[in-house]
Amino acid sequence: MNAVFGRGLRTLSLLTAALLVGAFALVFFYAPNDADQGFIQKIFYLHVPLAIVALGGFVAGGVYGIRYLRTGDRLHDLRSYVAIHLSLILAVGALVTGSIWARGSWGVWWTWDEPTLVSFLIVFLLYACYQPLRFSIEDPERQARYAAVFSVIAGAFVPLNFMAVRMAQAYVHPRVLSTTGGSMPGSMRLTFAVAVLAMALLFVTLWKYELASKSATFRLRALKRRLAGDEELWTTRRSAAPTL
Amino acid sequence: MRHAIAALIRKDVRLELRTRESVPAMVLFSLGTFVLFHFALDEREVSGALAAGILWVTLLFAAVLGINRLFVAEREEGGFDGFLLAPVDRTSLFVAKATVLFGFLVAVEVFVVAAFAVLLLGPSPWAGLPALALVLVVADAGIAVIGTLVGALAVQTRARDLLVPLLALPLSIPLVIAGARACAPLLTAGGGDGLEARWLLVLGLYDLVFGLLAYAIFDFLLEE
Numbered sequence: 316m317n318a319v320f321g322r323g324l325r326t327l328s329l330l331t332a333a334l335l336v337g338a339f340a341l342v343f344f345y346a347p348n349d350a351d352q353g354f355i356q357k358i359f360y361l362h363v364p365l366a367i368v369a370l371g372g373f374v375a376g377g378v379y380g381i382r383y384l385r386t387g388d389r390l391h392d393l394r395s396y397v398a399i400h401l402s403l404i405l406a407v408g409a410l411v412t413g414s415i416w417a418r419g420s421w422g423v424w425w426t427w428d429e430p431t432l433v434s435f436l437i438v439f440l441l442y443a444c445y446q447p448l449r450f451s452i453e454d455p456e457r458q459a460r461y462a463a464v465f466s467v468i469a470g471a472f473v474p475l476n477f478m479a480v481r482m483a484q485a486y487v488h489p490r491v492l493s494t495t496g497g498s499m500p501g502s503m504r505l506t507f508a509v510a511v512l513a514m515a516l517l518f519v520t521l522w523k524y525e526l527a528s529k530s531a532t533f534r535l536r537a538l539k540r541r542l543a544g545d546e547e548l549w550t551t552r553r554s555a556a557p558t559l
Numbered sequence: 560m561r562h563a564i565a566a567l568i569r570k571d572v573r574l575e576l577r578t579r580e581s582v583p584a585m586v587l588f589s590l591g592t593f594v595l596f597h598f599a600l601d602e603r604e605v606s607g608a609l610a611a612g613i614l615w616v617t618l619l620f621a622a623v624l625g626i627n628r629l630f631v632a633e634r635e636e637g638g639f640d641g642f643l644l645a646p647v648d649r650t651s652l653f654v655a656k657a658t659v660l661f662g663f664l665v666a667v668e669v670f671v672v673a674a675f676a677v678l679l680l681g682p683s684p685w686a687g688l689p690a691l692a693l694v695l696v697v698a699d700a701g702i703a704v705i706g707t708l709v710g711a712l713a714v715q716t717r718a719r720d721l722l723v724p725l726l727a728l729p730l731s732i733p734l735v736i737a738g739a740r741a742c743a744p745l746l747t748a749g750g751g752d753g754l755e756a757r758w759l760l761v762l763g764l765y766d767l768v769f770g771l772l773a774y775a776i777f778d779f780l781l782e783e
Contacts, residue, residue: 384779441729444722451718461712464776465726468708471772472730479733479761483740 321527324520331516338506338513346506355419360506362412364514365405366435370473372402372518373442377470380463392459392557395466397525399445401518406439430481437476441469449555459557533558563647567655574632575663581628582666585621589671592617593678604681611742614675615735618668618695619702619728625663626706627723629656630714643781653707653777660710661703668695680746687745690754694745697762698738704769705730711780737761 342360349356379395382388413432418424427433448465452458575581596613597603605613633639642652672691676684684691706727713722737758744753 384776437729437732441726444725444729447718447725448712448716448722451716451722453717457715460779460782461715464708464712464779467776468730468769468772471768475765475768476733479736479765482757482761483736 324523324527327516327520327523331513331520334509334513334516338510341506341509346503347500352420355416358412358416358419360510362409362416363507364511365412366409366431367511368514368518369402369405369409370438371515372398372405373438373473374470376402377466380466380470383459383463384467389459389557392463393526393529394522395463396449396557397522397529399442399466401521401525403439403442403445405514405518406435406442409435410439430477430483434477434480437480438469438473441472445469446555449557455558462557529556560648560651563645563651564655564658567642567652568658571655571659572662575659581625582663584628585624585663585667586670588624589617589621589667590674590678592620593675597679602679605679606681607747608739608743610675610680610746611739613679614672614742614746615739617675618664618671619731619735621667621671622660622664622702622706622731623724623727625660625667626710626727627720629660629707629710634714639781649778649781650774652781653711653773656710657703657707657773660706661699664699664702665696668699682746682748684746686749687753691742691745694738694741694754694759694762697759697766698734700766701734701762701769702731704766704773705734708769708773708777708780711777715780733761733765737765 338360342357346357346360348354376395376399379391379398383391383395410432413435414424417426417429417432425432445462445465449458449462452461593613596617600609602609633642643649672684672695709723709727709730713719713726716722741755741758741762744755747753
């Protein structure tokens with residue numbers, strides 16, 4: 316079990332580090348300053364990848380939730396949990412950077428006129444209930460099942476919510492990825508693509524690290540339990556994290 | 560399956576008629592909220608977007624009360640065990656509970672919308688009433704579906720009363736957006752023909768997506 320999660324981790328980490336450094340080098344030395352917003356626009360290369368990867372992580376959590384419900388394999392539950400939990404952290408980052416950007420370019424910390432930011436806040440509020448939900452169910456099997464059901468409902472909610480909020484508001488947000496191709500010059504688009512890729516790799520690396528760490532902890536606990544003769548260590552602390 | 564659903568609905572309606580727990584509480588809560596809004600906003604009469612917002616927030620909070628109570632009898636009196644022992648499709652519990660919640664919401668709204676028109680609403684509601692009823696019914700279906708899911712999810716947890724509002728409120732934001740925007744022109748003076756089709760479309764899409772989803776995954780909430 317341990318070997319599966321640990322394999323290739325070093326290469327992946329090195330690759331991620333290299334790509335992140337490369338992405339930031341491109342951001343600061345290659346991509347031109349925005350004609351309209353100036354230097355503050357550079358936060359775009361951090362803010363948008365954070366948001367995209369967080370949403371992707373939420374959806375991935377839902378997909379692993381479905382897999383868990385179909386197979387009953389606890390590893391899928393662990394994968395779903397770690398994906399959602401990391402996405403929550405990235406989502407906080409996206410909200411904070413978005414707020415800073417809004418302050419820098421529109422002069423306000425928060426604006427309700429901007430559908431993407433508002434939708435993102437709603438999605439964040441919903442997923443923030445994931446850990447309390449897990450934590451308030453004691454039976455680990457039921458905890459995994461209910462968490463999977465939640466991840467599926469919430470995964471379906473994400474696109475519907477974005478649609479409803481977008482319909483309700485005027486367009487203010489820069490629509491960089493519109494169907495017409497946006498208005499970014501090539502150098503900006505390349506930098507943006509590298510930044511998204513680097514962020515996605517960072518997510519995968521962290522995800523694998525946490526999976527490896529969690530499964531190692533479980534193995535250790537199982538071994539300790541065997542040493543102690545199945546008695547003392549059986550009653551572990553209640554936790555929101557899945558147990559294998 | 561139809562017999563099972565009918566039996567479950569009959570059971571819940573009889574329970575409500577005998578104990579009078581949910582619907583009167585939801586109506587009273589709504590009336591209290593209107594009084595609160597009157598003092599908090601310092602308005603004698605409201606109309607348009609403000610009226611739609613007050614009506615929707617009140618109805619949603621009242622619905623949360625109903626959702627909290629929805630599965631309590633099953634949980635405390637062993638109804639879940641009885642149901643699981645019966646040789647019927649488990650989805651029938653979902654259909655029955657969603658129908659019951661829908662019925663409760665419609666019953667509550669009959670009183671609450673009338674009270675709203677008397678207590679707070681400035682313009683006469685008669686012109687927009689058919690359209691308002693249509694919007695409310697379509698939105699109620701969505702609240703019933705999501706409420707049944709959330710209620711079933713939360714009833715087995717320790718933090719039951721805490722989790723229902725935490726989960727149900729963000730999940731119903733699309734309903735509030737579409738519902739409140741659709742109702743705003745209906746609650747202005749002479750706003751009989753102000754219903755925008757796109758909001759009904761959003762509400763319908765919401766009902767459809769979560770209805771199908773709930774139908775597919777509700778079984779997992781009942782396994783023992």
